[in-house]
Amino acid sequence: MLEWLIDLDTALFLFFNVTLSNPVTNFLMPIITSDNLLRVGYGLTMILILWKGEARLRWLVLFSILTLTATDQLASHFLKPLFERARPCHIMENINLLVNCGAGFSMPSSHAANAFGQAAIFGLLLKKVRAPLIIFATVVAFSRVFVGVHFVGDILAGALLGIFAGLIFMLLFKQFERKYIKRAV
Secondary structure: OHHHHHHHHHHHHHHHHHHHHHHHHHHHHHOOOOOHHHHHHHHHHHHHHHHHHHHHHHHHHHHHHHHHHHHHHHHHHHHHHHHHOOOHHHOOOOOOOOOOOOOOOOOOOOHHHHHHHHHHEEEEEEEEHHHHHHHHHHHHHHHHHHOOOHHHHHHHHHHHHHHHHHHHHHHHHHHHHHHHEEEEE
16 A cells, blocks of 8 residues: 555656646746745735734734744654655656755655645635635645655645644634733724
């Protein structure tokens, strides 16, 4: 069974990374997956919410930061060393590697965990932006396959971690909101 899953994951990786490779994705995906761009975008979004958002959204920024910290730390410092799965760019030849391969392990994708964690926590509260957040998280997550540094299984594991963390922190936010925010208003 495990061998079948590994073969499927390899086939899916090759489909996205090699078969679907084209000048447009080769140009866009390294930009989409850029750590610096994602950090700046997240930071500017949080600043905008703190500046222009209602009190409830300003408090949600705190829970967003907690979600991001949890997903990033769990993926990078606990789960990756636990699974010790090599990145495709470390073990496969003739792939479309568009960014630095990185020295760390592959499972789960921190990018996917972080993006889906944010999509979950904001999407659960703000129904109007739920679909765009899910689309954005999916594009960020799959950019990691297109650039050659993650298998599809890594993306799915990261997405599940992010969704789970987003749900947990949304539940904590709801408790906090009932106890403190409603009273203050």
